[in-house]
Amino acid sequence: MNNGLSDKQLKEIVNVLCQYKAVDKSVLFGSRAMGSYKKGSDVDITIMGENADFTLAAKIKSHLEDDTYLPYFFDVISYNTIKSDELKEHIKRYGKTILSGENNIPNGWVETTLGEVVDIFNQKRIPLSTKVRNKRKGIYPYYGASNIVDFIDDYIFDGEYLLISEDGENLNTRNTPIAFIAKGKFWVNNHAHIVKGKYPHLTKYLGLYFSKLDISAFITGAVQPKLSKGNLVNIPITIPKSIAEQKAIAQILTAFDDKIELLQAQNKTLETTAQTIFKEWFGKYQIGDELPEGWRMFQ
Numbered sequence: 180m181n182n183g184l185s186d187k188q189l190k191e192i193v194n195v196l197c198q199y200k201a202v203d204k205s206v207l208f209g210s211r212a213m214g215s216y217k218k219g220s221d222v223d224i225t226i227m228g229e230n231a232d233f234t235l236a237a238k239i240k241s242h243l244e245d246d247t248y249l250p251y252f253f254d255v256i257s258y259n260t261i262k263s264d265e266l267k268e269h270i271k272r273y274g275k276t277i278l279s280g281e282n283n284i285p286n287g288w289v290e291t292t293l294g295e296v297v298d299i300f301n302q303k304r305i306p307l308s309t310k311v312r313n314k315r316k317g318i319y320p321y322y323g324a325s326n327i328v329d330f331i332d333d334y335i336f337d338g339e340y341l342l343i344s345e346d347g348e349n350l351n352t353r354n355t356p357i358a359f360i361a362k363g364k365f366w367v368n369n370h371a372h373i374v375k376g377k378y379p380h381l382t383k384y385l386g387l388y389f390s391k392l393d394i395s396a397f398i399t400g401a402v403q404p405k406l407s408k409g410n411l412v413n414i415p416i417t418i419p420k421s422i423a424e425q426k427a428i429a430q431i432l433t434a435f436d437d438k439i440e441l442l443q444a445q446n447k448t449l450e451t452t453a454q455t456i457f458k459e460w461f462g463k464y465q466i467g468d469e470l471p472e473g474w475r476m477f478q
Contacts, residue, residue, distance in 0.1 A: 276397075296385075322368065325344055380422075
């Protein structure tokens with residue numbers, strides 16, 4: 180996160196915020212969140228929470244400026260008191276979460292960042308134009324930002340990976356999933372990040388986690404929304420410390436996936452059977468032919 184604050188300074192800010200239980204979430208916004216800060220820029224922070232009001236914001240500002248050695252002025256505001264829709268939109272689009280739900284983490288779980296728990300394979304991506312793909316039709320899925328966009332004659336990945344949208348309006352609208360599991364042999368273009376959990380069973384868990392996660396604070400670009408690799412690795416992730424618990428969650432998710440695939444296969448079989456019966460019953464009958472026994476015409 181390019182905000183002009185050292186890791187030590189950011190940690191000190193977060194430590195101050197953690198002392199106030201009414202703060203459920205804190206977001207850095209303004210020039211430091213956008214990377215356009217100057218040497219003497221203020222540190223703009225909004226605090227969120229049901230009881231995070233104006234008085235608390237003023238108290239935190241005083242704490243940061245008077246009781247620490249941080250060489251900055253702070254603008255701390257309560258999100259609940261913001262009346263400007265433009266400011267709210269700015270925070271939603273450009274804000275960077277620096278504190279999120281630490282008081283709500285279950286026992287035995289830990290909050291970290293995505294970059295700490297996954298390996299990223301973006302360097303292996305190879306985009307292919309429509310013209311090239313038309314000459315290379317095959318059996319292997321070719322993935323884009325949100326789904327399979329084609330099938331071609333070769334693959335560059337083999338295994339189970341999590342694909343996360345890198346750009347596109349769908350990052351904001353989420354009409355289709357922004358993260359999904361890709362299994363087997365496949366190809367990926369440069370519109371999706373490709374990650375794999377560093378621990379067993381973590382990839383599938385992260386797939387579900389991302390389906391519920393609000394990442395709006397990490398998306399940049401007003402015209403073309405983008406989730407950069409730099410922002411991706413800083414997204415807060417809450418995971419079980421226990422490998423056994425990770426495995427148990429993954430097994431439950433796998434069971435659901437298997438059930439869904441089975442139902443989809445059954446539906447396809449039923450659809451094929453229905454089409455066969457339809458053709459058998461109606462395909463042989465032409466207008467003017469004698470009706471089969473037991474049939475009659477309605478007008």
